[in-house]
Amino acid sequence: MNDKPIVALDFSTTKEIEDFLLLFKDESLYVKVGMELYYQHGAEIVKWIKDLGHEIFLDLKLHDIPNTVHRAMKGLASLDIDMVNVHAAGGSEMMKAAKDGLIAGTPVGSTVPKLIAVTQLTSTSEEAMQSEQLIKVSLQESVLHYADLTCKSGLDGVVCSAWEARMIKDHTNDDFICLTPGIRPAGSAVGDQKRVATPARAREIGSTFIVVGRPITQAADPVAAYHEIKKQWNGVE
Numbered sequence: 001m002n003d004k005p006i007v008a009l010d011f012s013t014t015k016e017i018e019d020f021l022l023l024f025k026d027e028s029l030y031v032k033v034g035m036e037l038y039y040q041h042g043a044e045i046v047k048w049i050k051d052l053g054h055e056i057f058l059d060l061k062l063h064d065i066p067n068t069v070h071r072a073m074k075g076l077a078s079l080d081i082d083m084v085n086v087h088a089a090g091g092s093e094m095m096k097a098a099k100d101g102l103i104a105g106t107p108v109g110s111t112v113p114k115l116i117a118v119t120q121l122t123s124t125s126e127e128a129m130q131s132e133q134l135i136k137v138s139l140q141e142s143v144l145h146y147a148d149l150t151c152k153s154g155l156d157g158v159v160c161s162a163w164e165a166r167m168i169k170d171h172t173n174d175d176f177i178c179l180t181p182g183i184r185p186a187g188s189a190v191g192d193q194k195r196v197a198t199p200a201r202a203r204e205i206g207s208t209f210i211v212v213g214r215p216i217t218q219a220a221d222p223v224a225a226y227h228e229i230k231k232q233w234n235g236v237e
């Protein structure tokens with residue numbers, strides 16, 4: 001497991017990002033740049049955060065025809081990001097195209113970013129999956145199916161809820177990344193998430209990375225909240 005919780009930088013202005021990262025000027029973070037930020041500030045904000053010394057998971061959840069995803073990934077690979085994702089529902093051919101695009105776009109001598117695929121979003125309940133996506137198996141079966149497809153397509157891991165991490169690792173291998181959002185310390189607001197777990201529970205079940213947004217970014221003291229969550233995630237009493 002990675003000892004740093006990934007902080008979801010779900011902000012829309014560069015001022016908010018600057019103010020937030022200034023609070024952490026003495027430590028290097030692993031942050032997630034998602035759609036909200038990237039669609040407004042693009043490659044420039046990625047480069048700026050990287051230059052501050054932070055690792056970046058670029059969460060754009062690509063889902064399109066293989067050729068388009070291949071070309072998009074080729075471009076994203078030049079941004080010096082550490083990890084990026086697609087939707088497993090895009091299929092095996094799309095996932096392989098994403099991987100090939102990343103490899104093709106990574107500058108010689110640089111490391112190819114890790115590529116993971118979303119199984120079922122942590123905001124999706126079993127009931128919604130069955131009635132809206134017309135998937136008639138259980139949520140666990142659907143997640144496991146997508147994890148299996150992702151592994152066979154040659155990707156590095158999946159996005160899932162903490163509750164599915166052990167089952168996925170047992171079915172694939174221990175090095176297969178299970179990145180788990182939907183993390184909520186005891187007592188914090190669940191919001192739109194449906195499949196949530198505490199940082200400690202996520203570690204016990206087998207998450208490789210946890211992603212935490214609002215419990216840190218909306219906290220009265222984000223630095224204290226980050227360190228408390230990091231302690232719980234690392235099993236430090």
Ligand SMILES: O=C(O)c1cc(=O)[nH]c(=O)n1[C@@H]1O[C@H](COP(=O)(O)O)[C@@H](O)[C@H]1O
Pocket residue numbers: 008010032034059061085118120121122123159160181182183191193211212213214215
């Ligand atoms: O790919 C993701 O990062 C992701 C997948 C998923 O299934 N669920 C999920 O919440 N996320 C992201 O993880 C973050 C969770 O934020 P909080 O709910 O505020 O902790 C958000 O930025 C989501 O976009």
